[in-house]
Amino acid sequence: MNGLDWIAITLAGLGTIGVGGEEQKVDQIPLLNIPWLVLSIVILFVLLNTWLHMYKKQRREQELTGPEVIEEIIYGLESGILFGISSVISKMGFVMSEMGFPKIVVPAAISCSVCCSAVGFVYQTRGLKHGRAIVVSTCTSVASIVSGVVAGMIALDEHLPKAPTARFFLLLGWFFIITGVILLVSSTRLIARLPRPVQKFLKSNIERTHSIRRPGSARGKDPIPTTTIHTSSLHLLASPTKEKA
Numbered sequence: 001m002n003g004l005d006w007i008a009i010t011l012a013g014l015g016t017i018g019v020g021g022e023e024q025k026v027d028q029i030p031l032l033n034i035p036w037l038v039l040s041i042v043i044l045f046v047l048l049n050t051w052l053h054m055y056k057k058q059r060r061e062q063e064l065t066g067p068e069v070i071e072e073i074i075y076g077l078e079s080g081i082l083f084g085i086s087s088v089i090s091k092m093g094f095v096m097s098e099m100g101f102p103k104i105v106v107p108a109a110i111s112c113s114v115c116c117s118a119v120g121f122v123y124q125t126r127g128l129k130h131g132r133a134i135v136v137s138t139c140t141s142v143a144s145i146v147s148g149v150v151a152g153m154i155a156l157d158e159h160l161p162k163a164p165t166a167r168f169f170l171l172l173g174w175f176f177i178i179t180g181v182i183l184l185v186s187s188t189r190l191i192a193r194l195p196r197p198v199q200k201f202l203k204s205n206i207e208r209t210h211s212i213r214r215p216g217s218a219r220g221k222d223p224i225p226t227t228t229i230h231t232s233s234l235h236l237l238a239s240p241t242k243e244k245a
Contacts, residue, residue, distance in 0.1 A: 002188075002191060004187040004190060005135070005183075005184060005187050007183060008181070008183030008184040008187060009135070009138045009184070011176045012139075012142050012176065012177050012184075013180075014173075014176050015142070015173040015174065015175070015176030015177035015180060016177065017173065029092065029095060029099070029155065029157065030154075030155070030157050034155055036154070037154050037155055045078065045081075049074075051070075052071065055068075055071070056071070068131070069131075069135065069185060071130055071131055072127055072131035072132060073181065073185060074127075075123050075131065075136060075139075076124070076135065076137070076138065076139025076140045076143060077139055077140075078143075079121070079122075079127065079140045080139060080142060080147060081120075081144075082116045082119050082120030082123065083120045083140065083143075083144040084145065084146070084148035084149075084151060085147060086112075086114075087144075087148050088148055088155055088156065090109055090113040091156065092155060093105050093107075093110060094109070096109075124136065127140075135184065138180075142177050146177065
């Protein structure tokens, strides 16, 4: 983690505070929008997994190892989207039940919600296994909130806050989130174009970590054990030989 990564994570975390929406009462559910929402999510997952597959293939050809920010972000986004959709599905079931739909919609919605959450945990576990926990967790939280807001606007006919202050903070939160994700993706390239003093400052943390954990470094190696033989011992070992001679 370099300094720019920490700035990006901080921005994304601050953005999630402003994206919290106000409590809204749902009068009707636009059922015609739900198939379009499902289709959009499927297309998004196909694109993300295709991008991830191509990127992994490229890394294998170049024999690169270690965590990569693209994989961390994709796994975090996929798990977060599933968590956000899960919350919207469960809310939709209770809203439909209150609107006069059959009571079976509640257990059906809860079952779908549990399935989405389970698959989301699978993607999140993959990201935590191959990447850094703080990047995966941040992307998961951001994607969960954003996807929940967008899906609520499409499937539950929710709307943006009417108060100017609440709408301003909502848009500001979106701006922070988008900026944070962009910085996470391109932090390495951006640091390479900054002046050398700034590069040294941003990379100081990661360089110190590498110097401590590098297996071949002087700090990481144990001192080579040495054996000291006193001259008196050498004299005692050599004396029987002289007597035999």
